[in-house]
Amino acid sequence: MIKVRALSKEFDMRDNGAGVLALSDIDFEVHDNEFVTIIGPSGCGKTTLLRIIAGLIPYDQGEVAIDGRAITGPGPERAVVFQNFALMPWADVLANITFGLEVRGTPPNECRDKARDLIRLVGLEGFEKRLPKELSGGMQQRVGLARALAVNPQILLMDEPFGALDEQTRRLLQEQLLQLWEEQRKTVVFVTHSMDEAVMLGDRVMLMTPRPGRVKEMIDVPLQRPRSPQVEKSTAFVEIKEYLWENLRAMQVGES
Amino acid sequence: MKQETVAKAAGNSSPARPVDRLWVLRRFTRENAPEVLALLAGAALWEVLGWSLGLQWLPPFSKVMEALAQFVASGVIVANLGSSLQGLIVGFSLALILGLFLGSLMGRYRPVEKALDIYVHAFFVCPSIVFAPIFFAIFGLSDAARIAIVVVYAMFVIVINTATAIRTVDPSLVEMARSFGCGEAQIFRRILLPASLPLVFAGIRLGVGRAVKGMINGEMLIAFVGLGALAQRYGAQFDAAKVFAVAMVVLVIGLVSNSLVQILENRLTRWTE
Numbered sequence: 001m002i003k004v005r006a007l008s009k010e011f012d013m014r015d016n017g018a019g020v021l022a023l024s025d026i027d028f029e030v031h032d033n034e035f036v037t038i039i040g041p042s043g044c045g046k047t048t049l050l051r052i053i054a055g056l057i058p059y060d061q062g063e064v065a066i067d068g069r070a071i072t073g074p075g076p077e078r079a080v081v082f083q084n085f086a087l088m089p090w091a092d093v094l095a096n097i098t099f100g101l102e103v104r105g106t107p108p109n110e111c112r113d114k115a116r117d118l119i120r121l122v123g124l125e126g127f128e129k130r131l132p133k134e135l136s137g138g139m140q141q142r143v144g145l146a147r148a149l150a151v152n153p154q155i156l157l158m159d160e161p162f163g164a165l166d167e168q169t170r171r172l173l174q175e176q177l178l179q180l181w182e183e184q185r186k187t188v189v190f191v192t193h194s195m196d197e198a199v200m201l202g203d204r205v206m207l208m209t210p211r212p213g214r215v216k217e218m219i220d221v222p223l224q225r226p227r228s229p230q231v232e233k234s235t236a237f238v239e240i241k242e243y244l245w246e247n248l249r250a251m252q253v254g255e256s
Numbered sequence: 257m258k259q260e261t262v263a264k265a266a267g268n269s270s271p272a273r274p275v276d277r278l279w280v281l282r283r284f285t286r287e288n289a290p291e292v293l294a295l296l297a298g299a300a301l302w303e304v305l306g307w308s309l310g311l312q313w314l315p316p317f318s319k320v321m322e323a324l325a326q327f328v329a330s331g332v333i334v335a336n337l338g339s340s341l342q343g344l345i346v347g348f349s350l351a352l353i354l355g356l357f358l359g360s361l362m363g364r365y366r367p368v369e370k371a372l373d374i375y376v377h378a379f380f381v382c383p384s385i386v387f388a389p390i391f392f393a394i395f396g397l398s399d400a401a402r403i404a405i406v407v408v409y410a411m412f413v414i415v416i417n418t419a420t421a422i423r424t425v426d427p428s429l430v431e432m433a434r435s436f437g438c439g440e441a442q443i444f445r446r447i448l449l450p451a452s453l454p455l456v457f458a459g460i461r462l463g464v465g466r467a468v469k470g471m472i473n474g475e476m477l478i479a480f481v482g483l484g485a486l487a488q489r490y491g492a493q494f495d496a497a498k499v500f501a502v503a504m505v506v507l508v509i510g511l512v513s514n515s516l517v518q519i520l521e522n523r524l525t526r527w528t529e
Contacts, residue, residue, distance in 0.1 A: 080432070091450075
């Protein structure tokens, strides 16, 4: 379980010496095997929050703990999927997928076996020897996903993973992620700026407000699993999406 | 399938494709036609100007080649080439090791860069030859003096390029590595080093060129050995053909060392193609 209590984070602004409050008094929990999506307007600190949970940046006040242990840095129980894929351009698909395994000292033949399974899982058979630049954006992010899954984390932290993809690819990958999640049931924290995506994927949607970033509301998504693209037509889906839009719209009015 | 290829390569009769023994040459001339033509044109122009102007400092190209042939035949070149190359290789290796080390530290750690940047740039813009008398004072008429000259010529451009290369590595790759628990050493070996290679090699190539300059200047001004000493001696005798002949040898050293770096670079940074 991920537990966040009274979390605050301030960024130094070098030019005037004053700090900017990025996150203020954040409280929430993510239960084991739960899929939580985080949505909010830009500047609400959702990516900062994810990076804190990933252990990539420190926080100033409050408590962030996983299964009762405070986070002090990255850990083997967590893996991150990045918005810009963060693939090594010099390494082929196979080497990118095994990166996390290798740096943790996994024997090479074991790395290869695991990578084979994952390549099948994300549908990249035949592309093992390709370099990232030879792949489409969707394929690149499937490599990013496979790399994260390779280390078998309990928790998957996804930072707008499909934000850089075109809509068709994005929807395909959402469906694949749902399918994968049904099989593996990892705990997922998924940051997005797409309302469809937030509702389609999440068990709960965390709505954030900007400047400073706060949790506005945790919204349950009472849609049955496994979910198919059909749920988009359900009343519940449409209602939650409209509710999100009302709120996000109110936050943006006067700002843009 | 494989046997068929072997048979063709062996030159067995294959009426569809007659054996082209000159294909290497053909490919070379096709790909390098502009260079070859430019060189031929340059040589021809030089020859014509040499004969028609009759200047003492511009002997015709053929005279220079004649002098070069004499050098090679008499063994003068071979004897001096050895000591020149030795200074070049030792000096450049030192410059490379120091340059990569300092550059990496500066690229990775902001305080190190802030502390050293002014010195590195000062040494980089300062004409390295001003250090010649200083090294002569320190090391005397020894190999160490001309090696030190090669080092100051070659090192700083490598430092600057390496620092820039490391500093500009995509930060999201470093973050990715950290997210998998990589420590500083792993980040360096697995991310920073491979990611920075293309720019680092640009610095190494510039460094090689400067090392060749440093080698000749050091030999001409302080050590009086090797090719630099030859150029110095013939210069004093106003024997332009021989000076140009030495310059030709230096040119070849520069081109060859540059090609060696290029070959290594192409092998190691294939992913950028």
